[in-house]
Amino acid sequence: xxxxxxxxxxxxxxxxxxxxxxxxxxxxxxxxxxxxxxxxxxxxxxxxxxxxxxxxxxxxxxxxxxxxxxxxxxxxxxxxxxxxxxxxxxxxxxxxxxxxxxxxxxxxxxxx
Amino acid sequence: xxxxxxxxxxxxxxxxxxxxxxxxxxxxxxxxxxxxxxxxxxxxxxxxxxxxxxxxxxxxxxxxxxxxxxxxxxxxxxxxxxxxxxxxxxxxxxxxxxxxxxxxxxxxxxxxxxxxxxxxxxxxxxxxxxxxxxxxxxxxxxxxxxxxxxxxxxxxxxxxxxxxxxxxxxxxxxxxxxxxxxxxxxxxxxxxxxxxxxxxxxxxxxxxxxxxxxxxxxxxxxxxxxxxxxxxxxxxxxxxxxxxxxxxxxxxxxxxxxxxxxxxxxxxxxxxxxxxxxxxxxxxxxxxxxxxxxxxxxxxxxxxxxxxxxxxxxxxxxxxxxxxxxxxxxxxxxxxxxxxxxxxxxxxxxxxxxxxxxxxxxxxxxxxxxxxxxxxxxxxxxxxxxxx
Ligand SMILES: Cc1cc2nc3c(=O)[nH]c(=O)nc-3n(C[C@H](O)[C@H](O)[C@H](O)COP(=O)(O)OP(=O)(O)OC[C@H]3O[C@@H](n4cnc5c(N)ncnc54)[C@H](O)[C@@H]3O)c2cc1C
Numbered sequence: 011x012x013x014x015x016x017x018x019x020x021x022x023x024x025x026x027x028x029x030x031x032x033x034x035x036x037x038x039x040x041x042x043x044x045x046x047x048x049x050x051x052x053x054x055x056x057x058x059x060x061x062x063x064x065x066x067x068x069x070x071x072x073x074x075x076x077x078x079x080x081x082x083x084x085x086x087x088x089x090x091x092x093x094x095x096x097x098x099x100x101x102x103x104x105x106x107x108x109x110x111x112x113x114x115x116x117x118x119x120x121x122x
Numbered sequence: 123x124x125x126x127x128x129x130x131x132x133x134x135x136x137x138x139x140x141x142x143x144x145x146x147x148x149x150x151x152x153x154x155x156x157x158x159x160x161x162x163x164x165x166x167x168x169x170x171x172x173x174x175x176x177x178x179x180x181x182x183x184x185x186x187x188x189x190x191x192x193x194x195x196x197x198x199x200x201x202x203x204x205x206x207x208x209x210x211x212x213x214x215x216x217x218x219x220x221x222x223x224x225x226x227x228x229x230x231x232x233x234x235x236x237x238x239x240x241x242x243x244x245x246x247x248x249x250x251x252x253x254x255x256x257x258x259x260x261x262x263x264x265x266x267x268x269x270x271x272x273x274x275x276x277x278x279x280x281x282x283x284x285x286x287x288x289x290x291x292x293x294x295x296x297x298x299x300x301x302x303x304x305x306x307x308x309x310x311x312x313x314x315x316x317x318x319x320x321x322x323x324x325x326x327x328x329x330x331x332x333x334x335x336x337x338x339x340x341x342x343x344x345x346x347x348x349x350x351x352x353x354x355x356x357x358x359x360x361x362x363x364x365x366x367x368x369x370x371x372x373x374x375x376x377x378x379x380x381x382x383x384x385x386x387x388x389x390x391x392x393x394x395x396x397x398x399x400x401x402x403x404x405x406x407x408x409x410x411x412x413x414x415x416x417x418x419x420x421x422x423x424x425x426x427x428x429x430x431x432x433x434x435x436x437x438x439x440x441x442x443x444x445x446x447x448x449x450x451x452x453x454x455x456x457x458x459x460x461x462x463x464x465x466x467x468x469x470x471x472x473x474x475x476x477x478x479x480x481x482x483x484x485x486x487x488x489x490x491x492x493x494x495x496x497x498x499x500x501x502x503x504x505x506x507x508x509x510x
Pocket of ligand 1: 249250251252253254255256257258259260283284285286287329331336485488489490491492493494495498
């Protein structure tokens with residue numbers, strides 16, 4: 011049974027309070043604008059001091075209020091990150107704008 | 123047989139050891155612990171160094187412009203090249219270059235022009251598409267991907283599973299059934315360009331090797347011309363048999379390299395760490411773990427060099443290659459496991475490379491033919507043809 015390909019959890023507002031409650035675990039996340047258009051797909055790797063919490067706190071500091079986010083705790087944060095980027099590219103024809111500024115080397119996927 | 127490196131081999135070993143310690147490990151310390159790639163600028167700089175060492179394209183045969191490295195020396199160097207965090211699956215992050223898939227060396231001249239030479243120049247990458255959802259240990263029985271004759275070519279339909287690098291490759295070698303009545307003698311090997319209509323990389327398959335994923339492929343009415351048949355129709359398994367058996371030997375050497383690195387860490391730690399007022403190294407329970415590590419490493423090293431030496435001399439080496447793969451992957455797993463135990467909690471963390479080696483070493487007992495299949499190969503050889 012294949013895992014779910016796309017992150018489909020409901021969005022949460024990117025605020026200081028909501029990110030404070032996040033687990034300090036490894037995983038992946040998406041940040042979107044107020045309308046739900048994905049701006050960035052990120053990973054909380056083993057070098058993040060408090061995993062997803064640290065990464066989303068940084069996102070909030072840099073972006074301020076008004077964005078949304080969702081996370082997935084995942085030990086395989088790295089391959090899952092590549093997967094989410096490739097699926098986004100296949101679905102939307104390009105990377106999210108903030109990933110496109112500094113794109114990692116990616117393969118090509120034609121997802122189900 | 124004498125497996126002590128000669129003077130020239132010793133020089134090369136020391137050169138590669140220095141390269142790993144002075145170039146690879148410091149860069150690796152800055153990367154994510156699951157990373158499989160260097161920054162492109164660092165990679166390019168290190169490739170220049172391996173070229174200057176005369177070791178770039180280490181697996182490319184001499185007649186194709188590679189350095190003249192015999193398989194025994196290759197094993198000794200593979201043991202060194204694996205001794206860092208990413209070393210099992212991406213020794214030295216590929217800075218010694220690749221040679222491509224064994225089968226493509228047996229392509230015809232037109233195919234060599236289109237695939238082999240660009241691969242050797244580093245312009246193209248390939249994937250190896252054998253395993254299917256129906257099984258990989260016994261591909262002759264399990265392959266369900268079909269290739270049917272149509273419009274002066276072949277139409278492929280089916281799926282492949284756990285295929286590494288397929289999403290980043292420009293082409294791949296794909297095994298498909300061309301005659302369903304003939305079992306093993308009904309499989310053909312095709313070269314498939316990744317942009318062929320009907321070829322799809324459907325998803326990432328996440329495994330213990332979380333640095334470097336596998337993929338699932340689908341072929342849906344994927345038409346290729348006769349020029350894409352590699353070797354002869356219905357003789358897919360005859361392509362590059364000798365080269366494939368040979369590959370098991372450096373594969374085993376990678377496990378030995380990681381085992382040595384884990385063992386050295388465990389020795390250092392046992393000498394430093396005290397519990398209940400004594401160094402761990404003074405405890406017999408810990409000493410015995412280290413002794414068992416030493417035995418596993420020496421056993422695997424002996425059998426792997428024996429296999430390499432027989433291959434070098436042109437003697438039969440099938441049993442030896444299987445024994446090497448078995449002792450190195452199983453023994454290597456035990457060594458890493460004991461090294462983690464000696465490190466206690468720290469051994470479980472991503473601060474050390476042990477946990478990555480533990481996960482990746484586990485795959486080695488399944489990849490390139492599971493342990494049981496290696497034992498089956500050895501049993502067939504020692505019990506004779508009535509078992510076949
Ligand atoms: C990370 C990763 C990367 C991979 N990359 C590739 C790739 O690039 N290309 C590719 O083609 N494949 C690839 N594989 C697939 C790999 O080669 C297969 O998983 C392997 O050959 C085993 O096939 P299977 O998984 O279908 O297991 P099966 O064939 O279903 O066997 C299951 C188990 O049964 C046991 N078994 C099998 N036969 C016997 C026997 N005769 N007697 C006793 N026990 C037996 C073994 O324990 C075996 O592990 C990859 C796998 C992994 C995990």
